[in-house]
Structures are given as structure tokens and as C-alpha cells.
Amino acid sequence: MFHEVVDGRGGGPEVDADEPAAEELLAAFEAMVTEAAAAVDPDRLVGEVGLSEADAGALRDGEVASLSLADGAAVLAAANPDRDADATVAEVRDHLLMGMATAVLDVDAIAAKIDADLTGQEVQQALEGRTRMTLGQLAEILAVIERRKP
Secondary structure: OHHHHHHOOOOOOOOOOOOOOHHHHHHHHHHHHHHHHHOOOHHHHHHOOOOOHHHHHHHHOOOOOOOEHHHHHHHHHHHOOOOOHHHHHHHHHHHHHHHHHHHOOOHHHHHHHOOOOOOHHHHHHHHHOOOOOEHHHHHHHHHHHHHHOO
């Protein structure tokens, strides 16, 4: 889902597949998640999806950079019952790890190239799901990986 915005399958604003910028990716994520959130009853965002009131309010205002990947996937799944939030998160993580192998990147190289204040170890933990990854961090990491792919 989120990784598909690079090749135009994710919807939202168009992203340059050859030189994706983190800002473009985040704008595409924002369009996807806010569109999905608009299709879900606001009470479900808090009750069923599990967003905090603050996150639900920020989401309604179009601010998704601090929303976690898992929460973003849960919003997409709530809007489309054919989607599974856990499967979406796993697909994104697989795509990132496969992209790192293709681009011959390690976590320290990614950490050095992103604006997010993460160490290589923290990038590794986020990729493995051992710590929270925000959509803003995902956009930065994905942009680095996609730009380095041959």
C-alpha cells in the first residue's frame, strides 16, 4: 500500500519514480490516509481503529507525518474491509528490506541520509517493527531507498 505510491499504484499526488522526494511520498501518504479516514465514522477512528483523540483530530486536519505506520494501515483497513492492517505493515517492511538489498544500503547509510533523528540501530528497529515508525520516517527512508535502486 504505502510503498506502492512510488510506482503510481497508491493513488494521491504523483510521485517521481526515479527521484522520489520524502515530501512527495508524505503528500501521497497523506492523501491516501485522509481519504480513507473521511470514509470512516470519526467515532470508529478512536473506538475501533484505536487512534487517540489527538491523532484522530490531526488526521482529520490532514496531518499524518507523526501517525504511526501501524495506525495508518489500520485506517486504510477500516475504510476497506478487504485490506488487513497487519498484512499491509508486513508488506511495507518487506518492500523496504528488499529495496535495501537491491540498493545495497545498510541501516547506517540510511540513517545518515534522512532528516529524521534516528541512528542506524533505530532505523533497524523501525524496519523490523521493534519500535514505532511514523509515516514521516517511512517517507524519508523509502525515498532514500528508491533513489539508490539501480
